[in-house]
Amino acid sequence: MKGIMLKDDPNYRRLKLRTTGILSSASYWMGKDHLLIVVLDGYRENYRRIYFRDIQSILLRRTNGWLFFGAGCLLMALLLGALPLSAGDAVGYWMGGINLAIWLPALA
Incomplete structure (x- = not known):
């Protein structure tokens, strides 16, 4: 699992965010110039790298x-x-x- 390997990597710091769904979960890792999102669903791991320079805004909203x-x-x-x-x-x-x-x- 990459998440365990990221824990030992000094280039990444785990953020205290954790998203869980019915069949999936996600963890967030901050690198030097990007945010790495690791989504686990069943037997697959999907990775998304979002560079900080590409982020234009952050929206927060209350949901029901x-x-x-x-x-x-x-x-x-x-x-x-x-x-x-x-x-x-x-x-x-x-x-x-x-x-x-x-x-x-x-x-x-």
């Missing part, structure tokens, strides 16, 4: 991805937390409390 994440965590908290609590016995209270303690902080 956090809404889907929050809705998923809320659904998990309700299903895995409230259903065992409705059982009415000690095991249900413990299971519901543990699940609520796991999923509710993800909403904050």
